[in-house]
Amino acid sequence: MKRFFWLVCIVPIWLNAQEEAYHITSTNEPIKIDGVLDENTWSNVQVIENFHQYFPSDSVPANSRVEIRMTYDESYLYVSAKMYNLSDDRIYAVPSLRRDYRGNFDGITIEIDPFQDNTNAFQFGINPYGVQREGLISNGGVRGDDLALSWDNKWLAEAKQYPGYWIAEAAIPFKTLRFKPGSDRWNINFYRIDSEEGERSTWTRIPRNFLILSLAFMKELVWDEPLEKSGPNVSLIPYISAGTKQDNDAENTNRINNFSYGGDAKIAVSPSLNLDLTFNPDFSQVELDQQVTDLNRFELFFPERRQFFLENADLFESFGHPFYSRPFFSRRIGIARDESTGQNIQNQIYAGARLSGKLDKNWRIGILNMQSAEDNEINLPSINYTVGAVQRKIFGRSNIGAIFVNKQTFESYAENDTTPYTGWNRLAGVDYNIASSNGKWNGKVMYHHSFDESGSKPGQGSHTGFLGYSSKKWIGSWAHVYVGENHNAEVGFVPRPGIFRINPDFGRNFFPSRGYFNSIELKAEAEYIWTVDGQITDRKFAVNFNSGLSNTGRLSASIEQNHTFLLDPFDPTQTNGPELNAFTGYTYHSFNFSYSSDQRKVFNYNINGYLGEYFNGNRQSIGANLGYRFQPILDINVNMVYNRIRLPGDFKDVNLWLIGPRLDLTLTKSIFFTNFIQYNSQIDNININSRFQWRFAPVSDLFIVYTDNYGTEQFSDMGLRRKNHALILKMTYWINL
Numbered sequence: 001m002k003r004f005f006w007l008v009c010i011v012p013i014w015l016n017a018q019e020e021a022y023h024i025t026s027t028n029e030p031i032k033i034d035g036v037l038d039e040n041t042w043s044n045v046q047v048i049e050n051f052h053q054y055f056p057s058d059s060v061p062a063n064s065r066v067e068i069r070m071t072y073d074e075s076y077l078y079v080s081a082k083m084y085n086l087s088d089d090r091i092y093a094v095p096s097l098r099r100d101y102r103g104n105f106d107g108i109t110i111e112i113d114p115f116q117d118n119t120n121a122f123q124f125g126i127n128p129y130g131v132q133r134e135g136l137i138s139n140g141g142v143r144g145d146d147l148a149l150s151w152d153n154k155w156l157a158e159a160k161q162y163p164g165y166w167i168a169e170a171a172i173p174f175k176t177l178r179f180k181p182g183s184d185r186w187n188i189n190f191y192r193i194d195s196e197e198g199e200r201s202t203w204t205r206i207p208r209n210f211l212i213l214s215l216a217f218m219k220e221l222v223w224d225e226p227l228e229k230s231g232p233n234v235s236l237i238p239y240i241s242a243g244t245k246q247d248n249d250a251e252n253t254n255r256i257n258n259f260s261y262g263g264d265a266k267i268a269v270s271p272s273l274n275l276d277l278t279f280n281p282d283f284s285q286v287e288l289d290q291q292v293t294d295l296n297r298f299e300l301f302f303p304e305r306r307q308f309f310l311e312n313a314d315l316f317e318s319f320g321h322p323f324y325s326r327p328f329f330s331r332r333i334g335i336a337r338d339e340s341t342g343q344n345i346q347n348q349i350y351a352g353a354r355l356s357g358k359l360d361k362n363w364r365i366g367i368l369n370m371q372s373a374e375d376n377e378i379n380l381p382s383i384n385y386t387v388g389a390v391q392r393k394i395f396g397r398s399n400i401g402a403i404f405v406n407k408q409t410f411e412s413y414a415e416n417d418t419t420p421y422t423g424w425n426r427l428a429g430v431d432y433n434i435a436s437s438n439g440k441w442n443g444k445v446m447y448h449h450s451f452d453e454s455g456s457k458p459g460q461g462s463h464t465g466f467l468g469y470s471s472k473k474w475i476g477s478w479a480h481v482y483v484g485e486n487h488n489a490e491v492g493f494v495p496r497p498g499i500f501r502i503n504p505d506f507g508r509n510f511f512p513s514r515g516y517f518n519s520i521e522l523k524a525e526a527e528y529i530w531t532v533d534g535q536i537t538d539r540k541f542a543v544n545f546n547s548g549l550s551n552t553g554r555l556s557a558s559i560e561q562n563h564t565f566l567l568d569p570f571d572p573t574q575t576n577g578p579e580l581n582a583f584t585g586y587t588y589h590s591f592n593f594s595y596s597s598d599q600r601k602v603f604n605y606n607i608n609g610y611l612g613e614y615f616n617g618n619r620q621s622i623g624a625n626l627g628y629r630f631q632p633i634l635d636i637n638v639n640m641v642y643n644r645i646r647l648p649g650d651f652k653d654v655n656l657w658l659i660g661p662r663l664d665l666t667l668t669k670s671i672f673f674t675n676f677i678q679y680n681s682q683i684d685n686i687n688i689n690s691r692f693q694w695r696f697a698p699v700s701d702l703f704i705v706y707t708d709n710y711g712t713e714q715f716s717d718m719g720l721r722r723k724n725h726a727l728i729l730k731m732t733y734w735i736n737l
């Protein structure tokens with residue numbers, strides 16, 4: 001009996017201890033990436049089997065079995081994964097055959113942290129159809145947007161489905177990874193999503209109050225001998241592009257044909273430091289931003305989508321406050337403002353360079369330099385942009401960083417009539433980012449100061465303080481932001497200079513053991529915004545209910561009281577209608593809700609709404625996204641938003657519609673077609689964007705992109721008015737030297 005007791009108690013502990021690290025050994029046997037584990041090597045390496053459930057619970061072993069094996073040779077890290085199902089015959093949930101999928105769909109994901117800093121990592125994913133995704137995780141994986149899937153690189157993967165299980169196999173080139181030569185230990189983790197079981201599981205146990213991509217919870221990958229330098233790593237990515245366009249709203253309405261060429265180069269200065277060069281970059285294949293109904297008093301933020309700016313983007317763009325005081329916003333480069341019309345226009349970039357990466361386990365550096373072209377039509381001179389950033393890891397997962405941004409015009413004012421544009425603008429700043437080793441505490445303290453040719457004056461600084469706590473039961477945070485009235489970050493994102501803002505919140509988490517809800521968060525928050533003169537311009541009190549459902553859906557609701565004091569006249573419909581007077585205040589109440597259905601289903605939907613007062617009137621808003629998948633080749637979505645605004649007096653009744661049907665056809669894993677139509681009644685515009693992509697070789701593509709814009713101002717009387725249209729053919733090819 002005693003022997004049985006010891007077997008029951010000790011053996012599980014011993015088995016778990018064996019998997020605190022994976023001891024990887026090299027192989028001389030060629031590994032064929034085909035989803036068939038018929039090489040002898042796979043029978044002679046360590047096997048990872050003990051996965052922990054992350055969803056729906058985080059305290060039990062996973063129901064769906066997984067077997068992970070790894071090996072390597074001088075060029076590749078090899079990973080095989082065998083995912084068992086609870087039934088022999090099943091249909092896997094996948095969004096499409098398009099690369100870089102997201103969501104709660106079937107797949108296996110690998111996270112690799114070569115420097116063991118628990119802050120930055122590479123992510124590689126494979127689904128049961130062999131579709132790949134690769135991304136970069138920054139800031140420890142605290143928020144969902146810390147995962148950037150726009151990063152592209154070469155690696156091999158394949159998957160094969162069998163009765164009762166499926167197998168994924170991958171070969172990741174060491175040249176794709178950034179690591180220090182001589183290292184013998186990395187951090188690594190794996191997670192699986194099983195749509196049939198409705199389960200998410202991880203090798204390292206991760207509490208549910210953290211994201212599944214959190215880097216605070218990882219195990220070690222121990223190499224049988226120190227890694228050597230991976231050898232020369234130089235890639236060239238040339239492109240050629242031809243197109244035609246016509247703008248009926250421009251002074252010159254003739255059709256314009258163009259041909260251009262250029263390209264990028266990636267040079268590994270060291271295994272952990274990369275030099276990226278670009279000449280005459282072309283971003284015509286980048287998907288358009290999804291339009292929104294704009295009821296804001298200040299500039300909206302849209303994320304970066306251009307490939308060149310994305311690798312190590314967190315090193316440059318994580319400084320400051322994301323919504324109130326960013327010292328650097330890469331979308332300021334290549335986009336200029338016509339000061340005579342107030343419109344943003346494309347601005348050609350001549351060339352650019354970026355050196356970024358790690359010097360060692362503790363130091364990261366980044367230097368970016370871009371030269372934009374002059375535009376004589378708007379008297380815009382050629383401008384040079386320089387950004388330098390350095391980051392030092394301290395206290396485990398925290399870091400301190402410094403940034404310097406310079407925008408410089410080299411031509412004289414007299415030669416270029418640049419009166420609307422400044423000759424130079426600079427910013428320097430320091431950020432301290434806090435992240436505890438257990439992931440419960442995170443925060444930031446920063447100070448930035450801007451400089452320009454107008455000289456020194458009060459209010460050129462910006463300061464942020466944030467401290468957040470998250471445990472299984474309790475959550476809370478304190479945040480404040482100060483932006484001086486003369487803080488001028490021309491290459492950054494500062495929508496509201498001259499304010500002081502505080503935003504505390506406090507809440508409680510609940511995790512029911514059964515029933516409709518899987519998790520519940522109740523939270524109260526407040527927000528105050530003052531001018532530097534002490535005038536309160538914004539105030540909000542809110543009680544929030546956020547929940548995760550047992551079927552993987554989500555349900556949220558909030559009750560809010562808002563107060564707005566206008567310092568300038570404002571049209572609350574943003575339709576060039578009557579304006580509310582400056583120096584008037586409004587208090588209004590609202591109820592907000594959102595619901596996301598089970599996205600594993602082929603028919604899925606999201607709905608959200610706003611019901612309540614709006615300034616001195618009322619607003620009702622309903623939004624919905626309806627989707628249906630013909631797996632795995634066709635995904636159809638329709639996004640709709642309706643705003644009904646009723647204001648008293650001289651204000652007209654306003655009904656704003658935003659309708660965007662989207663079709664995503666993935667005939668194979670290399671041929672894609674997307675058609676996206678957006679109707680926006682607020683700006684009287686219909687946009688059509690059609691994109692064909694053929695990935696004819698790894699990371700090498702042929703694009704055909706068609707864009708059309710129609711005005712709808714007199715739709716009922718005269719039909720649509722064609723504003724502009726363009727057709728572009730572009731080909732890129734990745735060459736490894």
